Amino acid sequence: MKALTWHGKHDIRCESVPDPKIEAGRDAIIKVTACAICGSDLHLYNGIMPDMHSGDIMGHETMGEVVEVGKDNKKLKVGDRVVVPFTISCGECFFCKRGFFSGCERSNPDPSKAKKLWGSSPAGLFGYTHLLGGYSGGQAEYLRVPYADVGPIKVPDGLTDEQVLFLSDIFPTGYMAADFCNIQPGDTIAVWGCGPVGQMAIKSAFILGAERVIAIDTVPERLALAEKSRAITLDFMDKDIYDRIMELTSGRGADACIDAVGTEAEPSASWDSRLDRIKVATFMGTDRPHVLRQAIHCCRNFGTISIVGVYGGFLDKIPMGSAINRGLTFRMAQTPVQHYLPLLMERIQKGEIDPSFIITHRATLEEGPDLYRTFRDKQDGCIKVVLKP
CATH class of the missing domain: 3.90.180.10 (Medium-chain alcohol dehydrogenases, catalytic domain)
Structure with a gap:
């Protein structure tokens, strides 16, 4: 065959x-x-x-x-x-x-x-x-x-x-990402990555009752498709994502944040994204977890971080101090x-x-x-x- x-x-x-x-x-x-x-x-x-x-x-x-x-x-x-x-x-x-x-x-x-x-x-x-x-x-x-x-x-x-x-795969994975968020009426869900799983997560978040979904990517076709699903789209190469999410949520942060990117996050202008790429290229790191760090900072107190992007090894410089002190819940799985x-x-x-x-x-x-x-x-x-x- x-x-x-x-x-x-x-x-x-x-x-x-x-x-x-x-x-x-x-x-x-x-x-x-x-x-x-x-x-x-x-x-x-x-x-x-x-x-x-x-x-x-x-x-x-x-x-x-x-x-x-x-x-x-x-x-x-x-x-x-x-x-x-x-x-x-x-x-x-x-x-x-x-x-x-x-x-x-x-x-x-x-x-x-x-x-x-x-x-x-x-x-x-x-x-x-x-x-x-x-x-x-x-x-x-x-x-x-x-x-x-x-x-x-x-x-x-x-x-x-x-x-x-x-x-x-991608429909259950995107649905699980939204399901992990324990969505309540009025919730705002932020989704990093508008690839196939991210698109399914956007659709699923609305199915499960989200009021707003904020979709983050930089590829025009992906952002356009997310807009067709009623998402508010942000280009991470054009806007400061933390500032924009805070503006959209009156300074509180998203109720839940979905990492649908995982280990190979695209480079952005941020210092940590550049450092991730250097570490992986020089065998000093296994993954590029810029998106996960950003999702943690953009999530409201006692919100949820839902991780469905694939990571392979040991993640570096994760802001666990932020997660612990603000009461975040992490949910993740294959x-x-x-x-x-x-x-x-x-x-x-x-x-x-x-x-x-x-x-x-x-x-x-x-x-x-x-x-x-x-x-x-x-x-x-x-x-x-x-x-x-």
Whole structure:
């Protein structure tokens, strides 16, 4: 089959690889009908995340048609259309039973690597380093899905691939970001990053009852799309974000702040942003957490910081004095996608949201390597790429 494979920093190739096979009784094989390039895939493309191996298959936003099921899988049958969560979860361990599917204790076959970096291992993920299981990803013609009687959700008749594909990651992640904010009537929510997850967080914040959403980015196409969702937009290269948020909130700060950027924050004029880049370039730091620092300062007393942008290592110069003395609450996670899937599928069916609004580019797998570069460089108005094998 054809698949997009990683061969080093900025080296993604479309090449032939062996077809996946059933390896355990609860597995399923799906024929991929749509997949996407995620912003977190760019961390792999840019060589930020450790323990990628040459030839690893990329991708964790995938859906398709079931073509084979293992002997112990009683949930799925050949011909089912399914969306596959990016988190691989057994459904039976301590965390899965409590709904914390992204903390699954069984799905990472070699948790020792993650434990060395993070203390404990979270769930295995599709196409996302050998720290998290080394599983083949879904930017391919076929995908093996472990624990397929827990993860995939069947797609109801009448919904298109593009309406439901993002249930695999960015819609649940953006919704979780807003859900973490404990939104009350009249609240103002600030969202850093108007990429795909940020756009979903903006939509979700309004769905959950926010009065205002302030969206922060510098890419014109992203800011324009946020405005279509009724957000107040701020260009961080044009305005002092702290001053503007204080002006908009009568000096109090946002009720909750969402970091939908993570480790590779774009450079700004601030001293800490420049210092982050120097530290990472000289191997004196692992991440560039400028956005998180700014979000903490812009949040009102006893507000909430919701973090869904991916960080990989040890963050430097985080203003914990501000957070502690002002009573901030921090909420963060890799999304337990399975927890949110039934609710979000229902919202799509009811017409409350059509996640396909985010798509700007549609292409084949063969065009994927070039579109990784286009997406990274934010060229051609690229916000979200969908690939159809």
